[in-house]
Amino acid sequence: MEGQPMITYHELREISAEKARELVRKVLTKQGGDVSKTARILNISRPTVRRARDGVLEDNSRRPHHSPSKTASHFEELIVREARRTGFRYRRLSGYLQRKLSLKFQEDTVKAILRRNSVKKKTRRTANARRRPLYDYEALMPFQEMQLDTKHILDKDALPPEVYAHIQNNHLPLFEWNIIDVATRIRFTAYSHELSSVFATMFLTIVLLWLRAHNVRGSIRIRLDNGTEFCGASQRKLDQFNTYLSWFDATLHPIPPGAKHLQAIVENSHRADDECFLIIHAERCQSTAQFLMKAQQWQDTWNCYRPSYGIAMHGLTPQEKLKASHSGIHEHVIQFPVLLMEYVLKLLGTFTASLKLLKTGKYVPTKCPSMEDTTNLFFYTLPRPPLFFIFLLSVFTIHSKIEIIMKTFRGATAITVRCKSDRESSSCKDGRYSFPSGILTRDIIE
Numbered sequence: 199m200e201g202q203p204m205i206t207y208h209e210l211r212e213i214s215a216e217k218a219r220e221l222v223r224k225v226l227t228k229q230g231g232d233v234s235k236t237a238r239i240l241n242i243s244r245p246t247v248r249r250a251r252d253g254v255l256e257d258n259s260r261r262p263h264h265s266p267s268k269t270a271s272h273f274e275e276l277i278v279r280e281a282r283r284t285g286f287r288y289r290r291l292s293g294y295l296q297r298k299l300s301l302k303f304q305e306d307t308v309k310a311i312l313r314r315n316s317v318k319k320k321t322r323r324t325a326n327a328r329r330r331p332l333y334d335y336e337a338l339m340p341f342q343e344m345q346l347d348t349k350h351i352l353d354k355d356a357l358p359p360e361v362y363a364h365i366q367n368n369h370l371p372l373f374e375w376n377i378i379d380v381a382t383r384i385r386f387t388a389y390s391h392e393l394s395s396v397f398a399t400m401f402l403t404i405v406l407l408w409l410r411a412h413n414v415r416g417s418i419r420i421r422l423d424n425g426t427e428f429c430g431a432s433q434r435k436l437d438q439f440n441t442y443l444s445w446f447d448a449t450l451h452p453i454p455p456g457a458k459h460l461q462a463i464v465e466n467s468h469r470a471d472d473e474c475f476l477i478i479h480a481e482r483c484q485s486t487a488q489f490l491m492k493a494q495q496w497q498d499t500w501n502c503y504r505p506s507y508g509i510a511m512h513g514l515t516p517q518e519k520l521k522a523s524h525s526g527i528h529e530h531v532i533q534f535p536v537l538l539m540e541y542v543l544k545l546l547g548t549f550t551a552s553l554k555l556l557k558t559g560k561y562v563p564t565k566c567p568s569m570e571d572t573t574n575l576f577f578y579t580l581p582r583p584p585l586f587f588i589f590l591l592s593v594f595t596i597h598s599k600i601e602i603i604m605k606t607f608r609g610a611t612a613i614t615v616r617c618k619s620d621r622e623s624s625s626c627k628d629g630r631y632s633f634p635s636g637i638l639t640r641d642i643i644e
Contacts, residue, residue, distance in 0.1 A: 207240040215257045222250035269307060276301075277308055278315045285320055288312055290507040332460060335510035338381035340525050341414045345464040346402070346422040346450075348393060349374040349471065356472040357480075364481045370489045371538065374471065375401045377420070378464045382519040383506045384532055385467060387497050389490065390539040393427040395435075397539040399442070404537070406446040412531035418448040424455060431455070463508070470500070486538065494536040501532040 211218040226236045226247060233251075237244045269277075276299075281291055288309035295301045295308075333343055351372050352362055365372070371389035375397070378385035386408070388401050406418065420443075422428050429436040429452055439450050453460040475496040483489040502517045511519060517532055 207242055216255040219250040219253075219255045222247055226251060269303070269311060273301070273303075274311050274315075277303070277311050278317060281308075281312055281317050287319060289513060293505050293507065293513055331509055332462065333380055335381070338510075339416060340381045340384070340520055340523050340527055341379050341409055341418060342416055343380040344377055344418060344420045345380065345461055346375075346377045346420050346428075347461055347464045347468070348425060348427060349376065349468045351476065356469075357476055361477060361480050368484055370480070370483060370486060374468075375539070376464055376467060377401075377405055378467055379516075380463055381510075382516045382523065383463070383467075383508065383511065384501055384516040384520065385464075385497070386534040387493060388537040388539055389493065393425075394539075395427055396543070398427045399439075400539060400542060401537075402443065402448075403446075404542070405534075406443070406448055408534055409531065410446065412528040414527055414531070416447075418446070419451060420448060421451050421453060421460065423458070423461060424452050428452070467500075470504075471496075474499075490536055490538060497534070497536055498532075 207218055207221060210221060222236065222240065222242070225239055226233070229235045229239070233244050233247045237247050240247075277291070277295070280286070280295065284291070284294065286294055288305050291312075292303055292305045292308050295303060351357075351365060351370075351374060354362065364370075369391075371391055373390045373393055375388040375390065376385055386405050388397075388404075390397050402420075409418070424431045429439060429450065431452070436450060436452065443449060458465060475492070479492045479496070480489070483492055500516070503515060505511075505513045505515050506519075507513055514522065517529065520527065520529065520532070
């Protein structure tokens with residue numbers, strides 16, 4: 199029809215190759231078989247006209263006749279089958295196959311196989327079908343944002359019935375306390391036989407003291423749910439918690455009710471606990487001490503050897519991610535001891551009230567000439583250091599290769615915690631650390 203723009207050959211070619219070649223044949227017939235004139239009219243080359251005249255309408259296959267480096271068909275079937283079973287994409291699937299089956303495939307190879315076999319990516323139920331990350335992961339510094347949660351081990355849902363029965367019959371811990379760093383996925387764990395806000399306060403205190411002892415200097419923002427062991431949706435309890443935690447420059451930020459997706463990182467770690475730790479190792483533990491030992495080994499595996507494929511992790515382990523951040527945080531921070539809160543309570547009592555003495559302490563980065571070979575972590579000046587505080591620091595001294603220097607001057611006590619040099623840090627034998635009163639016994643791989 200006149201007045202309507204005519205579609206060109208090249209535009210029609212993008213829509214349908216068959217229709218474009220039919221157009222070439224029609225124009226060629228109108229021009230009496232003149233190849234050159236047809237090519238000028240359609241603004242194409244003469245070989246293209248001859249291809250449309252002499253060949254088939256469909257495109258020929260571009261597949262090479264011989265592919266010596268192509269992945270074997272049985273491996274390709276395995277990759278496609280595991281991708282559909284697990285729902286993993288190419289990066290996570292590549293690491294999964296290497297860990298589980300000792301089969302190493304490049305990420306690009308797995309990506310091409312999934313695309314060739316039309317294995318679709320799982321869609322997210324959002325209005326615009328785009329991802330909505332919880333944080334700006336690339337800009338986060340280690341231990342700037344953390345997530346805190348508890349796990350009821352006997353939830354009667356994730357584990358086999360015989361595992362639940364074994365845990366109950368052997369009186370193993372029933373609750374797991376987890377706090378995980380968003381930037382590096384480093385996490386710290388404790389266990390207890392019951393839930394209590396006292397245990398919550400003690401666990402947070404020990405974790406924050408541990409972080410400050412390892413050169414974590416920035417503000418710490420902790421996201422948590424509205425469980426009764428924390429604030430329980432009470433603004434008064436939240437204000438009390440935040441007033442207390444302000445001594446450590448930390449704040450709690452509860453999520454709205456029902457918004458569990460805001461705790462996705464720590465909730466996903468609970469699934470890993472079920473699949474990789476509790477299902478396998480819980481039945482092998484006949485006592486709480488054995489359970490704590492296995493839990494310590496699982497935490498070490500998580501922090502040091504298990505790669506993470508979350509946003510901005512790029513398949514690195516938490517330890518590798520911490521080193522890659524160049525944050526100045528001492529790497530021994532990942533060697534946090536797994537605790538049983540009842541043991542800590544029995545040993546120290548509800549020690550949090552004694553921390554009021556620390557409120558008068560002053561945080562001063564020191565540069566002592568006699569300590570040039572070491573890195574000072576923090577410095578407190580106290581009118582009288584509480585006994586429990588010295589105990590906690592002594593535990594950290596044995597465990598993380600740091601030492602305490604105490605000096606008294608004009609009635610005040612200066613406590614300096616610093617990293618030992620390599621020649622001074624041989625405080626363990628055969629990779630085993632022993633703590634007083636059975637708090638834990640730790641096996642690690644040095």
